[in-house]
Amino acid sequence: MxxxxxxxxxxxxxxxxxxxxxxxxxxxxxxxxxxxxxxxxxxxxxxxxxxxxxxxxxxxxxxxxxxxxxxxxxxxxxxxxxxxxxxxxxxxxxxxxxxxxxxxxxxxxxxxxxxxxxxxxxxxxxxxxxxxxxxxxxxxxxxxxxxxxxxxxxxxxxxxxxxxxxxxxxxxxxxxxxxxxxxxxxxxxxxxxxxxxxxxxxxxxxxxxxxxRGNCYFFAEVEGPKQDLHSGVYGGTVIEPMTDLIGILGDPSGKILIPGIREAVAPLSDEEWKMYQDIQFDMDNYKNKIGVNQLMYSNKVDLLAHMWRYPTVSIHGIEGAFSDPGTKTVIPAKVTAKFSIRQVPDMDPAMVKKQVTDYLHSVFAKRKSPNKLKVTMVIGAKxxxxxxxxxxxxxxxxxxxxxxxxxxxxxxxxxxxxxxxxxxxxxxxxxxxxxxxxxxxxxxxxxxxxxxxxxxxxxxxxxxxxxxxxxxxxxxx
Amino acid sequence: MxxxxxxxxxxxxxxxxxxxxxxxxxxxxxxxxxxxxxxxxxxxxxxxxxxxxxxxxxxxxxxxxxxxxxxxxxxxxxxxxxxxxxxxxxxxxxxxxxxxxxxxxxxxxxxxxxxxxxxxxxxxxxxxxxxxxxxxxxxxxxxxxxxxxxxxxxxxxxxxxxxxxxxxxxxxxxxxxxxxxxxxxxxxxxxxxxxxxxxxxxxxxxxxxxxxRGNCYFFAEVEGPKQDLHSGVYGGTVIEPMTDLIGILGDPSGKILIPGIREAVAPLSDEEWKMYQDIQFDMDNYKNKIGVNQLMYSNKVDLLAHMWRYPTVSIHGIEGAFSDPGTKTVIPAKVTAKFSIRQVPDMDPAMVKKQVTDYLHSVFAKRKSPNKLKVTMVIGAKxxxxxxxxxxxxxxxxxxxxxxxxxxxxxxxxxxxxxxxxxxxxxxxxxxxxxxxxxxxxxxxxxxxxxxxxxxxxxxxxxxxxxxxxxxxxxxx
The missing domain is CATH 3.40.630.10 (Zn peptidases)
Structure with a gap:
């Protein structure tokens, strides 16, 4: 041709x-x-x-x-x-x-x-x-x-x-x-x-x-009462699953707090750093495109590195809670947070699964909640x-x-x-x-x-x- | 008759x-x-x-x-x-x-x-x-x-x-x-x-x-990128609204952390306490009915008091995040938490509105996030x-x-x-x-x-x- x-x-x-x-x-x-x-x-x-x-x-x-x-x-x-x-x-x-x-x-x-x-x-x-x-x-x-x-x-x-x-x-x-x-x-x-x-x-x-990057996608389900409850009638008496779930999601700073994960990441080489510097990438254009005035990092190399070769955690949403427009005074009985951690060399999904599960259970245990926590990794892509x-x-x-x-x-x-x-x-x-x-x-x-x-x-x-x-x-x- | x-x-x-x-x-x-x-x-x-x-x-x-x-x-x-x-x-x-x-x-x-x-x-x-x-x-x-x-x-x-x-x-x-x-x-x-x-x-x-009890129902909306983003492509670069929202909902212990609210509650009188003691109320039956093995309080008077004459906060859910079954690797662009605080004498909804709004904005300000927070009280019932x-x-x-x-x-x-x-x-x-x-x-x-x-x-x-x-x-x- x-x-x-x-x-x-x-x-x-x-x-x-x-x-x-x-x-x-x-x-x-x-x-x-x-x-x-x-x-x-x-x-x-x-x-x-x-x-x-x-x-x-x-x-x-x-x-x-x-x-x-x-x-x-x-x-x-x-x-x-x-x-x-x-x-x-x-x-x-x-x-x-x-x-x-x-x-x-x-x-x-x-x-x-x-x-x-x-x-x-x-x-x-x-x-x-x-x-x-x-x-x-x-x-x-x-x-x-x-x-x-x-x-x-x-x-x-x-x-x-x-x-x-x-x-x-x-x-x-x-x-x-x-x-x-x-x-x-x-x-x-x-x-x-x-x-x-x-x-x-x-x-x-x-x-x-x-x-x-790979991806480990998790479901963290907290289950409490056998059905949804009226928040006026029951609020103040039951330990609410939503409270527990928000509690174990912690105060996420956008950084990953789970021990062992950042340690597994391959170090950034000088060659890689130089390569990133040469790439055509307009930060302002990127910001305009997504409609934000500030990014997680303000220089190109850091930003590209965190886009490509560092892990990140995103909380996608919660299933089981009230998510429609309007108001509903409900205490949801079973709520499932969905979040994922992007994988990079040399992370291992099987290890990440264990780290995340152990971490969430240990944080949950400290709450001494009568509710039940179940952590499942539904995707584990390298x-x-x-x-x-x-x-x-x-x-x-x-x-x-x-x-x-x-x-x-x-x-x-x-x-x-x-x-x-x-x-x-x-x-x-x-x-x-x-x-x-x-x-x-x-x-x-x-x-x-x-x-x-x-x-x-x-x-x-x-x-x-x-x-x-x-x-x-x-x-x- | x-x-x-x-x-x-x-x-x-x-x-x-x-x-x-x-x-x-x-x-x-x-x-x-x-x-x-x-x-x-x-x-x-x-x-x-x-x-x-x-x-x-x-x-x-x-x-x-x-x-x-x-x-x-x-x-x-x-x-x-x-x-x-x-x-x-x-x-x-x-x-x-x-x-x-x-x-x-x-x-x-x-x-x-x-x-x-x-x-x-x-x-x-x-x-x-x-x-x-x-x-x-x-x-x-x-x-x-x-x-x-x-x-x-x-x-x-x-x-x-x-x-x-x-x-x-x-x-x-x-x-x-x-x-x-x-x-x-x-x-x-x-x-x-x-x-x-x-x-x-x-x-x-x-x-x-x-x-x-009365009820003050709040929407706390965090808005970031102009549209939902792919969490693989953008994870690690944008400050995610969901992270901010979970962050300001804090580590709720089921107790209300907002200054001024508990102080406004009328004290429990001896007469009231005695009245609660006389009420027919089966704690075990209550637990069975809702399907939990532990409640917020283990004695009748405390439980009834927190059901009727103390304020409580419930997080009902989040609108705008992924809430369907299955998986979706999305960074939601605009997420709105829905929560309410039950009102009791001598709380004043207008004051609660100010206390909640001020508190959330002050917690949010500490995050130094580029995203926008909007707090609205959509119900204020005495x-x-x-x-x-x-x-x-x-x-x-x-x-x-x-x-x-x-x-x-x-x-x-x-x-x-x-x-x-x-x-x-x-x-x-x-x-x-x-x-x-x-x-x-x-x-x-x-x-x-x-x-x-x-x-x-x-x-x-x-x-x-x-x-x-x-x-x-x-x-x-």
Whole structure:
């Protein structure tokens, strides 16, 4: 694939029908594939079948892989969404890349403050608004369109392309680890490189991502009376679970108080410090974007370091308490705080689970409360880190130069792509993260969007990248 | 009305059709008259019209009194539910009682843990389950049926009976104070006594209530980023509103830390202490009922005192944070804690508002957070206290003796009937609280119920009480 051909695609003649491209994203966004809401599970199954059908229509060898069931907190079980695998090309003289993506999404409701229906893709000023548009439906579609572009041009793919598309990423990729292990010596045995496009740029400059944080997500449930009580009638007599819960969440300063966690963090090297200094990052722009006048740190290196390579704790909310508008004079009987701690090298989720559980129980014990505390770690995803000088990254730099005519930022990601670490540990293959999402796409937030520009130019980048990967010398795997 | 006639009603022949009595409660419970949810306002209007129609059909002189609009936190206005006033009898030689009640309810959803649909009255083992069954729809209907019983027996009412039925009690009786003041010299000028039946017994023994706590309900809103953020991407860089909010809620021990509040509480007198000692109250039963093995205090007097005559703080929940089942890795942008402080003599809501607001702002200021704190007091209801030797109470004791053949407990109420204090201050009339709800009715909670026994025997009590009130000597108003 030459630059000329990329330009040809740029003119959008014949190669890809942009109307169809946007309609496909609209169709995918319309499926409420929220993996955290068990009531939406049928939608999620439908999503996986839609992906499989699309890849089959393109002539891929497609499988819907059964990955079993998940156990719910109440002990019930629920069928996991099948994982879609697909293969295009089987030429042993070529490299084989495996593209990983996910088509499940975070929860979204219009009432959360969306300007448009989150499941009705809506274009405003060149941006396509919808839940999952950037995370991760458009990037998955961009890879599909990249394969379609070669097909439309009647060109052989420069590398064999495999797909692994899952539907549980937003809740910790339940079942995928086992599936990768089970297929290590079959589906994954011929794979040379793994490509993930489940993140975003840091600025308007394209980026390659070489690290992500992991995530340990906890439920801390305090249970007291057998049902909710009237706060007038019972206030002053019962030890309220909400009081206990707020009490053990402590006086969080934003710093992590749990012993052992900060000690496990790898020290910041001089090289890393220098690298951060060179990154294009506008603090004022960042502040404006999120609408705050002060950040946790006031200089770029500290801020980037705490975004990427230090752990952090966020309290997401409380289930079981009164959360609607208006007033309700209730003493909630069972309340569950949801919080998560982002993981970085050299933290170990199993150790974090123990540290957090022990700490909360010890703080709770001091309260001498008759209520019951239960701490559960529902997600335990490890961090991931790559070498930016690997040929995969060099090929990425060339492809970005071709399409965007500039060098990429080399960045890390504060968020989690749980499966990156598993791919690395199980398959031993090299991984690259090649984002096409914009820096302001609003992932997990209201008004998530994907710009037309990033979607189309991102598709071109993928087309070019497949070509660059084919140039990598066999020896350098 | 003689004991014989009460017995006549007991046999339920002809006087009141019990089928109709239960169907009416079913019809009223089916109306979702949730006054705290602005989206249910049409239902609330329908509820008030239903009450007015019923009283009109009975031959009362009925008015639907416009009490204006309420201002919502976002600055919009919403029409308040009209207040229903009615009058039966206009004989100047008789006493005139005014019965106050409310037909709005607390929020309820099946998902909150109800065993049956909260808006479909369901009988199980002699209990009638439904939101508002006990608080306060069945007691209002029992008063209506008491008047109907006299009508069915073709007997003149022994006293003139007026009704004031409102639809905003659960959110602080918005608009009613002004209406009472406006009609002080008209509707209320001929009223001798005010009767309220918006509370419950303390045990299986019938009770008369001589005091209630007030309530100051607060919203503490912390606002930070302009929208929700991904906790992976932004965790570690922004000062999270949820962290600030949990931080200023402090490490609540269940005690009130706000300076000035405990100092305002009237001291416990020896007489009061003795009175509490004599009250029938089973601590173990109380613990079993709510399903806890330890209470805030382990002796009866302390417990009753903290239930009735000391202030308490309850944190009801947080709006704006993630409160659904499942996981969501979000940093909520704007979170509002909802908590309330029960008021007792000699606390002053205006002072409490200042104390709470000043305290939270001073704690928040120490955090040096860039986020914004806004504290609002949305309900400010005063406590109320009566003299248990007043003729109204003596008449109540006699009526209870007649119907139940025992002496009542003289109790206070931890909850709030905001309007009691207003009636006292504005009209200068004497008030009695005569509950018919059971001690285990689950007000404001899941599975609220009214027993058939309390509903029917309560109706008889009201029939007998109207007769006893007519015996009060003119001089003792």
């Amino acid at each position: 030459s630059v000329l051909q990329i330009k040809y695609i740029k003119s959008s003649d014949n190669v890809l029908d942009l109307g169809c491209v946007f309609q496909m994203l609209r169709d995918w966004v319309a499926i409420e594939s929220d993996s955290s809401n068990v009531q939406k599970r049928p939608e999620l199954h439908r999503m996986m079948e839609t992906v499989a059908q699309k890849l089959q229509l393109m002539g891929g060898t497609v499988q819907l892989v059964d990955i079993g069931e998940q156990e719910l907190p109440d002990g019930q079980t629920l069928e996991l969404p099948k994982v879609v695998t697909a293969q295009f090309g089987n030429d042993s003289s070529k490299h084989t890349v495996c593209i990983y993506g996910h088509v499940d999404v975070q929860p979204a409701k219009l009432e959360d403050g969306w300007a448009t229906d989150p499941y009705n893709l809506t274009e405003i000023n060149g941006n396509l608004y919808g839940r999952g548009a950037s995370d991760n439906k458009a990037p998955v579609l961009a890879w599909i369109h990249a394969v379609e572009a070669y097909q439309a041009l009647s060109m052989d793919l420069p590398v064999n392309v495999k797909f692994v598309i899952e539907g549980m990423e937003e809740t910790g990729s339940n079942g995928l680890d086992a599936m990768i292990m089970a297929q290590r010596d079959t589906f994954f045995s011929e794979v040379d490189y793994i490509i993930i496009s489940d993140c975003g740029w840091l600025s308007r400059r394209p980026a390659l991502t070489y690290g992500t 961090p991931w880190l790559a070498d930016t000088h690997h040929p995969l990254y060099e090929a990425g730099k060339v492809a970005i130069k071709r399409v965007f005519n500039m060098d990429p930022d080399l960045i890390r990601e504060g968020g989690t792509i749980p499966i990156a670490r598993t791919f690395q540990d199980v398959t031993g293959k090299s991984i690259i993260m090649m984002p096409i999402g914009g820096f302001d796409d609003g992932l997990h937030s209201q008004n998530e969007k994907m710009s037309r520009y990033n979607y189309i130019e991102g598709t071109k980048l993928f087309i070019a990248y497949l070509n660059e990967v084919s140039q990598i010398k066999r020896t350098s795997v | 003689s004991v014989l006639q009460i017995k006549y009603i007991k046999s339920s022949d002809n006087v009141l059709d019990l089928g109709c009595v239960f169907q009416m409660l079913r019809d009223w419970v089916a109306i979702e008259s949730d006054s705290s949810n602005v989206q249910k306002r049409p239902e609330l209007h329908r509820m008030m019209e239903t009450v007015a129609q019923k009283l009109q059909l009975m031959g009362g002189t009925v008015q639907l009194v416009d009490i204006g609009e309420q201002e919502l936190p976002d600055g919009q206005t919403l029409e308040l539910p009209k207040v229903v006033t009615a009058q039966f009898g206009n004989d100047s030689s008789k006493h005139t009682v005014c019965i106050y009640g409310h037909v709005d309810v607390q929020p309820a959803k099946l998902e909150d843990g109800w065993a049956t649909d909260p808006y479909n009255l369901t009988e199980i083992n002699g209990n009638l389950y439904g939101r508002g069954a006990s608080d306060n729809k069945a007691p209002v209907l029992a008063w209506i049926h008491a008047v109907e019983a006299y009508q069915a027996l073709s007997m003149d009412l022994p006293v003139n009976v007026k009704f004031v039925i409102e639809g905003m009690e659960e959110t602080g009786s918005n608009g009613l104070d002004a209406m009472i003041m406006a009609q002080r010299d008209t509707f209320f000028s001929e009223v001798d006594y005010i009767i309220i039946s918006d509370c419950g017994w303390l045990s299986r023994r019938p009770a008369l209530t001589y005091g209630t 406590p109320w206290l009566a003299d248990t030797h007043h003729p109204l109470y003596e008449a109540g004791k006699v009526a209870i003796k007649r119907v139940f053949n025992m002496d009542p407990d003289l109790i206070r109420e931890g909850g709030t009937i905001p309007i009691a204090r207003t009636f006292q201050d504005v009209t200068g009339k004497s008030i009695i609280m005569m509950p018919i709800g059971g001690f285990d009715d689950g007000l404001h909670s899941q599975n609220e119920k009214m027993s058939r026994y309390n509903y029917i025997e309560g109706t008889k009590l009201f029939i007998a009480y109207l007769n006893e009130v007519s015996q009060i000597k003119r001089t003792s108003v």
